[in-house]
Amino acid sequence: xxxxxxxxxxxxxxxxxxxxxxxxxxxxxxxxxxxxATVHAALETGVTLIDTADFYAMGHNELLLAExxxxxxxxxxxxxxxxxxxxxxxxxxxxxxxxxxxxxNFLAYSLTRLGTDHIDIYRPARLxxxxxxxxxxxxxxxxxxxxYVRHLGLSEVDAATVRRAHAVHPVADLQIEYSxxxxxxxxxVLPALRELGIGLTAxxxxxxxxxxxxxxxxxxxxxxxxxxxxxxxxxxxxxxxxRLVEALRRVADAKGCTVAQLAIxxxxxxxxxxxxxVGARTRERLSEALPAMELILTADDLAEIEKAVPPGAxxxxxxxxxxxxxxxxxN
Numbered sequence: 001x002x003x004x005x006x007x008x009x010x011x012x013x014x015x016x017x018x019x020x021x022x023x024x025x026x027x028x029x030x031x032x033x034x035x036x037a038t039v040h041a042a043l044e045t046g047v048t049l050i051d052t053a054d055f056y057a058m059g060h061n062e063l064l065l066a067e068x069x070x071x072x073x074x075x076x077x078x079x080x081x082x083x084x085x086x087x088x089x090x091x092x093x094x095x096x097x098x099x100x101x102x103x104x105n106f107l108a109y110s111l112t113r114l115g116t117d118h119i120d121i122y123r124p125a126r127l128x129x130x131x132x133x134x135x136x137x138x139x140x141x142x143x144x145x146x147x148y149v150r151h152l153g154l155s156e157v158d159a160a161t162v163r164r165a166h167a168v169h170p171v172a173d174l175q176i177e178y179s180x181x182x183x184x185x186x187x188x189v190l191p192a193l194r195e196l197g198i199g200l201t202a203x204x205x206x207x208x209x210x211x212x213x214x215x216x217x218x219x220x221x222x223x224x225x226x227x228x229x230x231x232x233x234x235x236x237x238x239x240x241x242x243r244l245v246e247a248l249r250r251v252a253d254a255k256g257c258t259v260a261q262l263a264i265x266x267x268x269x270x271x272x273x274x275x276x277x278v279g280a281r282t283r284e285r286l287s288e289a290l291p292a293m294e295l296i297l298t299a300d301d302l303a304e305i306e307k308a309v310p311p312g313a314x315x316x317x318x319x320x321x322x323x324x325x326x327x328x329x330x331n
Contacts (some may be wrong), residue, residue: 006121027209027227032064053081083107098135122174186311187329194271200273
């Protein structure tokens with residue numbers, strides 16, 4: 001596994017990271033034993049960056065990772081943790097809390113659930129509109145100085161917010177959705193990151209399975225699957241979006257790879273400062289994703305991919321309308 005450095009101040013991590021959200025029911029029922037086996041398989045193949053959040057199934061994901069990582073050399077992997085999203089006992093979300101006292105409270109719980117004495121990259125999941133980002137970042141800086149956190153990260157914020165946060169403490173990376181059908185980051189955010197020496201960890205590289213090559217228009221989301229509320233999977237939109245996938249499949253077939261591998265490789269090819277995260281829930285899906293990092297895309301390949309999936313070609317927002325307003329950039 002190749003490695004990439006997250007910005008100029010961040011850690012060296014595997015060139016492909018593992019996103020663990022799906023292991024806690026975000027896309028329907030998950031198999032606990034298979035999830036743990038997938039984490040183990042990822043570590044054994046050289047994946048070191050594991051991404052989670054304290055609100056993934058209200059702590060379930062952190063507890064799952066604690067079990068999967070028990071007994072492993074703590075310096076052999078990096079934990080990226082998002083915090084601050086408020087949840088209720090049902091499916092509802094209650095906003096975001098970025099107050100300094102809340103930052104330290106969230107961190108204390110995460111450290112305990114994960115069974116570790118430090119978080120490698122700690123990041124607010126969204127911007128709290130009621131709290132200046134300087135105050136949220138200032139609290140994380142205090143935790144870095146105290147040794148509980150190694151690096152500051154951000155998530156889903158605009159270029160101006162990145163600059164404000166970076167002025168308080170160096171930002172290692174911004175985590176944001178980036179895929180062939182989610183390219184809003186390219187206009188202002190990615191140039192700002194490169195100007196400041198900040199890395200990018202890209203989630204949603206397969207757009208929650210939509211551009212994996214395995215989703216069909218006839219397929220319906222399982223009970224509890226968040227994709228049942230996603231505009232891009234809704235009737236009318238999904239058929240259009242899958243026609244883009246079929247155009248991409250023709251490029252993948254000519255390249256001798258799967259659609260998923262081509263989509264992951266495209267993100268990785270956008271710069272050495274970008275680390276794709278794959279939300280593999282099974283060893284089978286992980287095994288498919290790994291060869292993408294060895295796939296070399298030529299200028300002709302990239303041009304063919306652009307023809308198959310032009311910027312802005314997808315239909316539907318990447319989140320339900322209630323969540324779009326909390327994002328720093330659009331689709």
